[in-house]
Amino acid sequence: MKPGFWIAPEGAEQPVSVFPIGEEALDVQYKGLTASGALAKLATLDSEELARSCPRAVELLSTIASAIGSQAADAPTQLFRLEGLNDLERRLIDDVLGEGEVAGVVALPDGSLAQIQESVLAGIWRIRLERDESHDYIEIGAVPEIVARAAIDLTAGDVVIGPAPEGTMNALPVLAEIRERALAWRPGQRSQTINFTLLPMSPVDMSFLQQTLGNGPIQLMSRGYGTCRVLATGVRHVWSVQFFNAMDTIILDTLEVGGVPVVALAAPEDFEDSAERLKQIIEAYFT
Structure with a gap:
């Protein structure tokens, strides 16, 4: 066994089991892309066609860019649900947000898990509740509220x-x-x-x-x-x-x-930086 306060049971190497947050059933050409790879893929597509095909996704990304620019580290988080988006729109959001440095799970009282994944834009999080796939949302803040509440x-x-x-x-x-x-x-x-x-x-x-x-x-x-x-x-x-x-x-x-x-936690300076980067992505690929 390794030394340390937390010792992995039965010799397990990783105490944290992080599950994929993106659309598991999406087309293979989109799966497994890094953030830079996903944006490179976007660059090969017709931006006008993307904007026409995924208007709600583009609108949601623009709303998130505006919201995170005014977010404070100690302020309540802001939540954006993904209900109503089709598979293509969800895939587009997955590609733009990517997977950042922090990921994990929260065990809920009913025995299910909430999956947490920070995007490549610090302070923007993707959360999915295992018990109900409709509870799939984006949250802006230093850390998702479900983490702070469970603690x-x-x-x-x-x-x-x-x-x-x-x-x-x-x-x-x-x-x-x-x-x-x-x-x-x-x-x-x-x-x-x-x-x-x-x-x-x-x-x-x-x-x-x-x-x-x-x-x-x-x-x-x-x-x-x-x-x-x-x-x-x-x-x-x-x-x-x-x-x-x-x-x-x-x-x-x-x-x-x-x-x-x-x-x-996302740092206070991350919010303004992520807002600027997301606005640049939207301008580059969807306008």
């Missing part, structure tokens, strides 16, 4: 610390610190980090920590500068944040106490 509504409000197993060294004081910080944290405050890479924690300590905090409903992966896995624990405001190198070895293993970790 609060589907986790425990306190840490229940049971008897420590034999061989425990430092887990009890660390758990007491986590509990104190989690109960005291309020929105707007900075997150606090506990770095296990620097702490003298035994395998028994780490196992007891994981068992005590439990697994939460959110699993996210960011592939920006290296790979980062963000997992909500079963305790409100407590997150496992792990950074991995190219060999999939943990190089930084932390718990963060606070809101959704910043590594999974």
